[in-house]
Amino acid sequence: MEALTLKSIDSFTDDQFFEFCRVNDDLRIERDACGNIIIMEPTGMETGEFNLEVSSEIRNWNKETKEGKAFDSSTGVTLPDNSVRSPDSMWIKLERWKAIPKEERKKFAHISPDFVLEIRSTTDKLDVLKEKMEEYIKNEVRLAWLIDPVEEQVIIYRKDGSIEHRDNFEIPLSGEDVLVGFEIVLSELLEEE
Numbered sequence: 001m002e003a004l005t006l007k008s009i010d011s012f013t014d015d016q017f018f019e020f021c022r023v024n025d026d027l028r029i030e031r032d033a034c035g036n037i038i039i040m041e042p043t044g045m046e047t048g049e050f051n052l053e054v055s056s057e058i059r060n061w062n063k064e065t066k067e068g069k070a071f072d073s074s075t076g077v078t079l080p081d082n083s084v085r086s087p088d089s090m091w092i093k094l095e096r097w098k099a100i101p102k103e104e105r106k107k108f109a110h111i112s113p114d115f116v117l118e119i120r121s122t123t124d125k126l127d128v129l130k131e132k133m134e135e136y137i138k139n140e141v142r143l144a145w146l147i148d149p150v151e152e153q154v155i156i157y158r159k160d161g162s163i164e165h166r167d168n169f170e171i172p173l174s175g176e177d178v179l180v181g182f183e184i185v186l187s188e189l190l191e192e193e
Contacts, residue, residue, distance in 0.1 A: 003040040003128075011035030017084060018107045021076065028073075033081040033135070047121040050149055053189040054117065055089040061175075061182045068093045068114065076108040079139035084108050085132070087116040091179060112140035115178050120148040133157045143178040147186065154186070 012020060012035070020037075021029050028040045043051065055072060062070040069092050076086045090113035100109045116136050120129055129146055136144045137157050144157040154173060156164040166173075169190065175182030 003038050005032075006037040006039070012037075014078060014108065021108075028086065030076070030086055031082075031084040033079075033083045035082075041123065043119075043121040044123075047119060047149070050189060051088050051119045054119065054147065054184065054186070057184050057189075058089055058091060058115075058117070058179070058182065061179065062091065065181065066094070067180070069097045071113075077113060078108045078110045079112055079135075080110075081135070081139055083135065083139070085116075085136070087113070087136070088119045089117040091115040112136075114142045115175070116141050116144045118144070118146050120146065120150055122150055126151075130155070137161065143176055145173065149190070 012031070017031055017037075021027075028042065030038045030040070032038060042048075051073065055070070059070045062068060071090045071092070073086060073088045075090065076084050077090070078084050092111060093114050096111065096114070100111055104110065113136075116133075118129055118133065120126060126148065133144050133146050133155065134157065137159060140159070141157075142159045146155040146157070148154070152167070152169050154166045154169070156166070156173075158164075158176075169186040172183045172185050
């Protein structure tokens with residue numbers, strides 16, 4: 001099953017959309033730049049476990065460096081194009097986090113993360129995820145990883161518009177100049193059958 005998109009006639013305000021998500025907290029909901037509401041299915045167990053492993057590595061690095069704030073897949077942010085996205089994992093530099101008013105932090109804050117991660121599940125369409133990654137970069141995300149365990153590939157998107165394809169989970173991924181000092185080898189996180 002693919003995500004369900006509800007075409008927008010009249011867009012929700014930010015507060016109305018937040019309330020809609022709050023009362024439907026058992027659903028994973030996003031909003032695109034046109035105001036369309038996207039309801040996504042939960043991931044399967046393999047994808048969820050892999051996501052937790054990768055996100056935990058980011059969290060552990062962040063706990064050591066204290067350079068920013070790491071967030072899980074249930075966190076939404078409002079991007080400059082007014083879309084509300086909830087990547088599988090994201091990170092925001094500490095100074096930028098501190099600049100968000102405390103009241104706004106309780107909702108879908110208006111900020112572009114410095115880093116986002118999306119992990120493809122078996123039901124995700126790769127082209128749709130690629131479009132989403134390009135949207136992140138257009139909305140000032142500095143580094144974005146699309147990890148595809150289905151094909152064992154990684155697509156790295158950078159703020160300068162460059163896109164790098166890697167067809168190997170053995171090659172270490174670097175946080176580059178965003179997650180400085182962070183490195184991960186995805187093959188080490190895959191569960192042996």
